[in-house]
Amino acid sequence: MNNMSAFELSEQEIQRRESLNKLREMGINPYPADLYPVTDYATVIKDKFEEGKQVCLAGRMMSQRDMGKASFAELQDSSGRIQLYFNRDEICPGEDKTMYNQVFKKLLDLGDFIGVKGYMFTTKVGETSVHVQEFTLLSKSLKPLPLPKTDAEGRIHDAFTDPEMRYRQRYADLVVNPHVKEIFIKRTKLFTAMRQFFNDAGYMEVETPVLQSIPGGAAARPFMTHHNALDIPLYMRIANELYLKRLIVGGFDGVYEFSKNFRNEGMDRTHNPEFTAMEIYISYKDYNWMMEFTERLLEHCAVEVNGSPESTFGEHTINFKAPYKRVTMRQSIIDFTGFDIGGKSEEELFNAAKGMGIAVDNTMGKGKLIDEIFGEKCEGNYIQPTFITDYPKEMSPLCKEHRDNPELTERFELMVCGKEVANAYSELNDPIDQRERFEEQVRLAEKGDDEAGQFIDYDFLRSLEYGMPPTSGLGIGMDRLIMYLTNNPSIQEVLFFPQMRPEVHTVKIELSDNEKVIFDIIQKEKSMDLNALKMQAGLSGKQWDVSIKGLTKQNLVKVAKINEELIVDLV
RNA sequence: GAUUCCGUAGCUCAGCUGGUAGAGCAAUACACUUUUAAUGUAUGGGCCCUGGGUUCGAAUCCCAGCGGGAUCACCA
Secondary structure, three states: OOOOOHHHOOHHHHHHHHHHHHHHHOOOOOOOOOOOOOOOOHHHHHHOOOOOOEEEEEEEEEEEEEEOOEEEEEEEEOOEEEEEEEEHHHHOOOOOOHHHHHHHHHHOOOOOEEEEEEEEEEOOOOOEEEEEEEEEEEEOOOOOOOOOEEOOOOOEEOOOOOHHHHHHOHHHHHHHOHHHHHHHHHHHHHHHHHHHHHHHOOOEEOOOOOEEOOOOOOOOOOOEEEEOOOOEEEEEOOOOHHHHHHHHHOOOOEEEEEEEEEOOOOOEOOEOOEEEEEEEEEEOOOHHHHHHHHHHHHHHHHHHHHOOOEEEEOOEEEEOOOOOEEEEHHHHHHHHHOOOOOOOOHHHHHHHHHHOOOOOOOOOOHHHHHHHHHHHHOHHHOOOOEEEEOOEHHHOOOEOEOOOOOOEEOEEEEEEOOEEEEEEEEEOOOHHHHHHHHHHHHHHHHHOOOOOOOOOOHHHHHHHHHOOOOEEEEEEEHHHHHHHHHOOOOHHHHOOOOOOOOOOOOOOOOOOHHHHHHHHHHHHHOEEEHHHHHHHHOOOHHHHHHHHHHHHHOOOEEEEEEOOEEEEEEO
């Protein structure tokens, strides 16, 4: 559906345009340029009520209750809503009552931005309100908002709920659904809290390239683009890890970045093609230190966002209060399956997984098999924040080998509600080992493992050769974290503008009768010789000329000259 | 990608086994000087997602498409 075309204005849209014109005729500019001297905000003056206090505020008029010579309206600004009281003889003290009778009562529509000056008072019924002495139209709204109504018990009626329209028209969603705005305020609070925590610890926020010639740091299908001047392919980053590590090589102690990453993969309730990860790298630390840092960080963030370390997600109450339980992957698999992966061969793991009813195939190595068992049997059980540690080496090409066991890595993931929200390593800084791991990934990719990385970033290896201090790194899926902190099971609810299929605008075009005749023929044939079409249409030379030009102009057909013959094609 | 549900007025939704389209809110007009889902009276507003098919007749039944939701699969 679309309302983009001027041909299809609804009745209400036409009425609003007429009001707009009337206002102009009365000398009222519906889109004035001058600033409006706002001094107050709706909820602030409601919370700190002072009888008779002069106020000046601005916002959208969201409801109007006319009672003849007096009226009530509601003003919604960025802070919330407040009731306005309009009295005819105070708005219009003289003989001329136009401002009240015409402008306020007739020509203003719900959704219009107005500015009001007046004083605070309480109505008979006890509602704190602004007694308006003067109002100004600040901006006219030409399209009716999908406005719900709220009753005395606070129940919302006819709420604007259609997810498609809410996501496509987030601006309208934000105006009429205050709880939606709340989600995004919390989202920003989360980012602020995290920044503050890192900055207080002395770490530095940095920016690294979004356009990369080698998309490294993760295994995912990248978006490709092209740089014209250099005439080279470029990729949108899938991760920023390798660039942050280069900065650690360069001598920064701690660097972090909120990284918009892009992955050209499927979309669903928890995946959007562009999403935000936070990555931080801190030198001279290991993953044990990072676990302690992470739990303090998340407790801090939860408190800043929700005022409490506890957060509700669906049927669960998640407690982000540190410390979190730590379980090795080996122990976790023992806990939930009774099977001990320690020291087992690939064949034994293969058979064990098969015995658990897990779909296995021959391309799977040890690491992949263990990961499948964990993903299938264990992962979903961790509701409260839990660190799962010591992942198999094969799955972690950027992570340092475990100090006690060469088959494992010093890696942890933080599980919340059965999903990964953070991932951290003692970072691999041995350039020779790193090169071998990359080469192993390329072999796996060639074998058909589409999760393995296919590119080797030789510049990154060069930087490691100069020497990277022992470093621990942490990555957090910001979208997923804010989903948990705002009780939203869908990523679309925590992104202002989630990816959608583009809207199709079927433009309705009025064709003349003659144009229709031609169009009907060409629509069947798709493409035909111009003279044959002219004959079939049976129009006079002049009628033909006007009609075919009309169709070409409306971009419905195209006339092309091929080998001295004129061909008409359907567009 | 698979399965399934949905698409009707600005919004939220009815519309039965096919018979010329309905409500509430919103809108327009009138009345009303402290209402608050204000109220009362009257009025207007629809490519019923698109395209085919069946039928004397389709919002309704069938097929295809488009868009969206949910579940599953995939996603270090």
